Amino acid sequence: MQNIKIEATKYTPEISLDTNGTIALVGKSYPENTFEFYAPMMEWLEEYFNGNAAEKTVVNMEIIYFNSSSSKLFFDFFDLLDENASDNAIEINWIYDEENESAEEAGEDFIEDFEGLKIKLVQK
Amino acid sequence: MDVHENKLIAEIEKLKADFVNTTEKLIKDVKRQDKIMIRSDKRQQQEYDELERKFAEVEALQREIEETQREVVFTMGSIGESRSKETGNHVKRVAEYTYLLAKYSGLPEKECEMLKQASPMHDIGKVAIPDSVLNKPGRFDEAERKIMDTHAQLGFDMLQASSRPLLKMAATVAYEHHEKWNGKGYPNKLAGEEIHIYGRITALADVFDALGSSRVYKPAWDDERIFKMFKEERGEHFDPNLIDIFFDNLDEFLVIRDTMKDV
Numbered sequence: 001m002q003n004i005k006i007e008a009t010k011y012t013p014e015i016s017l018d019t020n021g022t023i024a025l026v027g028k029s030y031p032e033n034t035f036e037f038y039a040p041m042m043e044w045l046e047e048y049f050n051g052n053a054a055e056k057t058v059v060n061m062e063i064i065y066f067n068s069s070s071s072k073l074f075f076d077f078f079d080l081l082d083e084n085a086s087d088n089a090i091e092i093n094w095i096y097d098e099e100n101e102s103a104e105e106a107g108e109d110f111i112e113d114f115e116g117l118k119i120k121l122v123q124k
Numbered sequence: 125m126d127v128h129e130n131k132l133i134a135e136i137e138k139l140k141a142d143f144v145n146t147t148e149k150l151i152k153d154v155k156r157q158d159k160i161m162i163r164s165d166k167r168q169q170q171e172y173d174e175l176e177r178k179f180a181e182v183e184a185l186q187r188e189i190e191e192t193q194r195e196v197v198f199t200m201g202s203i204g205e206s207r208s209k210e211t212g213n214h215v216k217r218v219a220e221y222t223y224l225l226a227k228y229s230g231l232p233e234k235e236c237e238m239l240k241q242a243s244p245m246h247d248i249g250k251v252a253i254p255d256s257v258l259n260k261p262g263r264f265d266e267a268e269r270k271i272m273d274t275h276a277q278l279g280f281d282m283l284q285a286s287s288r289p290l291l292k293m294a295a296t297v298a299y300e301h302h303e304k305w306n307g308k309g310y311p312n313k314l315a316g317e318e319i320h321i322y323g324r325i326t327a328l329a330d331v332f333d334a335l336g337s338s339r340v341y342k343p344a345w346d347d348e349r350i351f352k353m354f355k356e357e358r359g360e361h362f363d364p365n366l367i368d369i370f371f372d373n374l375d376e377f378l379v380i381r382d383t384m385k386d387v
Binding site: 068075113 | 156158159160161163164165170171
């Protein structure tokens with residue numbers, strides 16, 4: 001299974017998916033076609049949790065801005081993690097800048113929605 | 125028969141379970157969509173408020189910059205004026221005259237407005253002229269005249285390094301406002317349209333105002349004498365087209381002079 005690294009653009013975050021269990025999304029997320037953009041990531045995750053997962057998976061999300069379809073995509077993303085949370089050690093860090101209130105609030109919302117996931121708010 | 129019935133029931137039970145599952149999933153999805161919508165709306169509102177606040181801030185800063193620029197430019201003009209023998213509202217009137225001349229020359233409104241701000245700086249170079257020359261009562265001798273005449277070059281040197289369009293324009297005005305249409309002016313003896321329109325305009329405005337104002341060393345000229353001189357200098361000292369514009373719109377120039385006269 002290959003690692004994936006997608007460089008950030010003006011509208012999309014940097015994505016790195018490493019089979020050693022490190023997953024990171026950093027930047028802004030308002031792609032023109034959100035589901036198309038994230039499709040490779042979601043496919044990779046399916047494959048990863050289908051017997052290729054590392055002992056521990058750490059997800060670092062540092063999204064400074066995102067649109068509503070990204071919001072939907074993140075729900076799907078967390079759903080996928082949720083489904084695999086019982087068989088895998090998954091740790092999620094929602095990283096936000098002190099001054100970015102809406103990023104902080106978004107993190108709080110996800111914690112509320114996904115009680116089964118270990119989501120930690122991390123202030124930069 | 126019983127078995128058959130039981131099988132059917134089992135199938136229906138399964139359908140029911142599937143249906144419940146599916147509807148639950150759908151309900152969850154719809155709820156989620158609603159949630160996303162509410163959050164997005166909230167976020168958008170916050171972001172829009174933030175944008176509006178920032179825009180207002182930028183606009184206020186822009187105004188501040190423009191006002192500061194206007195003030196600095198005007199103050200510089202006044203400094204030039206205080207160092208020259210011109211007094212009172214001279215630079216203000218020159219500003220208005222240059223605006224009119226620019227407008228009737230067909231320059232775009234923005235440029236006219238800029239020239240109105242830049243032209244008061246035409247004598248800024250005089251800050252570098254020694255007091256002994258500048259404040260000498262009566263006529264200059266040849267050496268003193270030469271020193272006085274350097275104020276055009278000095279003004280240009282002060283302003284030309286700026287990359288601000290307004291100050292660049294002021295540099296041109298300072299440099300060329302003593303050039304004459306016939307090529308007998310200074311500092312570069314430029315002739316005709318070699319002289320920038322800003323310089324030609326300011327030359328006329330400056331002379332018109334200076335002649336019509338009284339000074340310690342001379343009384344104000346009466347209009348007849350000024351107009352006669354302007355007609356004689358049409359195509360000599362002054363751009364003939366600007367002289368025509370001046371006479372075609374004389375009323376407006378006189379209104380400015382009357383409303384802004386020195387008290």
